[in-house]
Amino acid sequence: MSHLVLSHVTKRFGRVTAVDDLSLSIEKGECFSMLGPSGCGKTTTLRMIAGFEDLDEGELSVGGQLLSSCVRNYYVPPEKRNFGMVFQAFAVWPHLSVWDNVAFPLQIRGLPKSEIAERAGRAIRYTGLASVERTFPNELSGGQKQRIALARAIAINPSVMLLDEPLSNLDPKLREEMRFEIKDLQRQFGFTIVFVTHDQTEAMALSDRILVMKDGVAQQVGTPLEIYRRPASRFVFGFIGLSNFLPVEVEGGSAWVEGAREAGPFPVSTGGVPGRRMTLACRPSEVGLSRDTGVLGTVRRRAYLGDTVDYRIAIGAVEVRVQKNRREAPFGEGEPCRLSFPDPIWYDRE
Ligand SMILES: Nc1ncnc2c1ncn2[C@@H]1O[C@H](COP(=O)(O)OP(=O)(O)OP(=O)(O)O)[C@@H](O)[C@H]1O
Ligand SMILES: [Mg+2]
Structure with missing residues (x-):
């Protein structure tokens, strides 16, 4: 009891x-x-x-x-x-x-x-x-x-x-x-x-x-x-830990950051995505960062937080916060990079 x-x-x-x-x-x-x-x-x-x-x-x-x-x-x-x-x-x-x-x-x-x-x-x-x-x-x-x-x-x-x-x-x-x-x-x-x-x-x-x-x-x-x-x-997502909320459009198995078609699509598992205009929520530590796969972004700001590097990356007009270990973060300010979102949570657009 x-x-x-x-x-x-x-x-x-x-x-x-x-x-x-x-x-x-x-x-x-x-x-x-x-x-x-x-x-x-x-x-x-x-x-x-x-x-x-x-x-x-x-x-x-x-x-x-x-x-x-x-x-x-x-x-x-x-x-x-x-x-x-x-x-x-x-x-x-x-x-x-x-x-x-x-x-x-x-x-x-x-x-x-x-x-x-x-x-x-x-x-x-x-x-x-x-x-x-x-x-x-x-x-x-x-x-x-x-x-x-x-x-x-x-x-x-x-x-x-x-x-x-x-x-x-x-x-x-x-x-x-x-x-x-x-x-x-x-x-x-x-x-x-x-x-x-x-x-x-x-x-x-x-x-x-x-x-x-x-x-x-x-x-x-x-x-x-x-x-x-x-x-x-x-609300709970945003209150617990750092968060990104990206407006995206979903079509078939792909998604685009809204207003940034030119940055390219990224794959999504449509089973988990009920609508077309959605909000993708993800933690800065869970965003994938590479030179060759994912949505095209540009590093706006880079800050060292001890062992972690804190990036602000622009995809069109949308800013994404990404945190990576120093060793996995070779990108400098102004450089292009590619972003992926392996494990997002989807919310309806408010
Ligand atoms: N004695 C009181 N008389 C009138 N309003 C009150 C009284 N005590 C609390 N409230 C109101 O009730 C609400 C909840 O207050 P409470 O003190 O429980 O919040 P809290 O979550 O502890 O906030 P904090 O993190 O700032 O301590 C607030 O809107 C507050 O203004
Ligand atoms: Mg209190």
């Missing part, structure tokens, strides 16, 4: 429907991410799970126990849910040391001193704060404060961890390290994690499954690979 279940959950703020008929089942021990642009309803969903926001429609339960129900007018308050939460605008208590910040929620729960020491100590060690445990937050960096919030959530030994952009104040390197640490913590403690981010790389790296949202509406739920390889819509 699924651990955390949202059933037809809707939340409105005046005229804005922040979350619209959302149904989800999250398994015990799963790391589940919610991903989507700013304002799409991620925080609101998390706050409803935590119990800080009531529901306008639907129900929410954990481990078979009802937590919120609109029709039954039933609601378990946040402090009774035993969920750990790290907020987007994380709050640490400035007048308490790191240690006390982490121990305080345990004291409120009236746990024995020895257990508080053990749990707080462990959470502080796991988040790498042991050397600063007597320090006050105003002497710490943004990243360290964020770790306090994380340690505090871990210490209460929650069944579900709700993390709202918990890594947003960290520099890229620390951010990457913390990703692994969160994953390790999850394995160690067996939490169910609901993780909110608008960083798709972070969601891909951490999650067992990802929900992509737009305007309060679920667009797709799937594993990182499913979302990346089989995006349900053009």
Whole structure:
């Protein structure tokens, strides 16, 4: 049975429907991410799970126990849910040391001193704060404060961890390290994690499954690979990873980039192409680049991104982004080249 279940959950703020008929089942021990642009309803969903926001429609339960129900007018308050939460605008208590910040929620729960020491100590060690445990937050960096919030959530030994952009104040390197640490913590403690981010790389790296949202509406739920390889819509395709959308015309087994007949056709498997005027979607890393086969293009710009070369290539008036390893990228700016699209996804023209 699924651990955390949202059933037809809707939340409105005046005229804005922040979350619209959302149904989800999250398994015990799963790391589940919610991903989507700013304002799409991620925080609101998390706050409803935590119990800080009531529901306008639907129900929410954990481990078979009802937590919120609109029709039954039933609601378990946040402090009774035993969920750990790290907020987007994380709050640490400035007048308490790191240690006390982490121990305080345990004291409120009236746990024995020895257990508080053990749990707080462990959470502080796991988040790498042991050397600063007597320090006050105003002497710490943004990243360290964020770790306090994380340690505090871990210490209460929650069944579900709700993390709202918990890594947003960290520099890229620390951010990457913390990703692994969160994953390790999850394995160690067996939490169910609901993780909110608008960083798709972070969601891909951490999650067992990802929900992509737009305007309060679920667009797709799937594993990182499913979302990346089989995006349900053009929106999801564009949101996950780099993308090209080319307007093409399809005839028989061939396709042309619109407005660029002179660049020549490229073969397509018509089985997968339902219409005539279509959008071809592909990732920059998946475009084939050669001297002799494919559609004719001209290199407009070339930039080195470490080991990868990032090309902007013009086919008529259409620009295609192509990324290749340095060794497979001999083309200079202004040079002609040939492009192929071995594994595209087709969308109807909007
Ligand atoms: N307390 C509130 N009162 C009125 N409107 C709100 C309130 N909280 C959220 N909203 C609105 O609900 C929508 C969803 O907001 P939410 O904070 O859930 O987005 P988000 O996906 O977390 O965005 P971000 O990535 O910027 O944090 C937005 O249109 C927002 O303006
Ligand atoms: Mg938010």
